[in-house]
């Protein structure tokens with residue numbers, strides 16, 4: 340497995356990370372046994388970075404990772420690194436009611452996560468969205484105290500803009516910024532990515548398949564379960580969906596010529612954007628995982644990359660990447 344280092348102070352991780360969210364939430368029902376088998380297969384293949392959030396299924400995802408690590412081969416468990424997001428406030432019905440980045444809340448979230456994960460430390464810890472009522476310095480300062488106490492190894496950020504990156508990096512070393520980045524979501528290229536590079540902060544890119552939209556495995560007729568994020572996502576609605584699937588079809592022509600899959604092409608493009616970028620893939624079956632890992636063997640030369648960008652030009656996506664109310668929580672979009 341190829342590795343990449345997260346920023347100038349972060350850990351060395353596998354060049355692809357496994358995003359575990361869909362195994363507990365947001366993409367409809369997941370099969371528990373298959374989820375565990377997928378995490379094991381990823382660890383066996385050399386994936387070391389497991390990304391989760393304490394609010395993915397209200398602890399369900401962390402408990403799943405706990406079980407996967409307990410039942411993994413000891414050397415695979417040793418290599419595994421946990422990347423945990425916290426801060427989201429939920430309702431019993433599954434609603435999101437805000438974010439809490441107060442220092443005592445940060446320490447409370449961490450205490451519960453360590454218990455659920457069954458580990459004595461979290462490798463990378465980050466607030467999922469900036470709490471607008473708490474200066475980022477205070478939230479990051481609280482994680483820095485957790486680092487000092489040995490409960491956390493590295494500090495990360497999620498969906499923040501350039502100014503917040505600078506403020507946070509002035510408090511403590513930041514390993515990585517987790518943010519959406521794909522052929523359909525290139526917003527970070529103008530200001531956020533150059534700032535992260537200037538500050539020595541790595542990128543863990545999520546949504547590299549735009550939540551399945553540019554995976555080649557999504558169709559217009561796909562029936563989404565109630566509560567599936569994609570049922571509310573502007574990019575999956577009506578005409579937007581058709582236009583975005585047309586982009587996936589354009590990508591398919593390039594993938595076919597090359598003898599690889601659409602998903603592999605989309606992931607390989609993100610991998611090509613820099614050694615400081617680690618894509619998180621949201622595979623929740625071994626089949627999807629195998630396909631995603633295949634992207635590590637796919638490289639495009641300059642002409643190939645240009646053809647990909649011609650098929651899916653920057654800004655071509657139809658629709659915003661989140662519903663309006665959720666866009667308001669994205670510091671990265673302000």
Ligand SMILES: NC(=O)c1ccc[n+]([C@@H]2O[C@H](COP(=O)([O-])OP(=O)(O)OC[C@H]3O[C@@H](n4cnc5c(N)ncnc54)[C@H](OP(=O)(O)O)[C@@H]3O)[C@@H](O)[C@H]2O)c1
Pocket residue numbers: 357358359360361366390391424467497498517518544545546547548549550551552554556602619620621622623624626627628630631
């Ligand atoms: N920081 C943040 O704000 C944030 C936000 C969202 C996610 N994340 C993290 O990033 C991770 C990845 O995000 P994501 O799941 O939205 O992104 P993604 O990888 O773009 O999308 C995953 C979706 O793509 C589909 N897919 C089709 N072919 C696939 C293949 N070969 N490999 C993997 N997936 C394939 C999956 O299919 P099926 O539906 O058929 O299973 C799944 O629905 C999450 O698990 C989470 O840990 C972070």
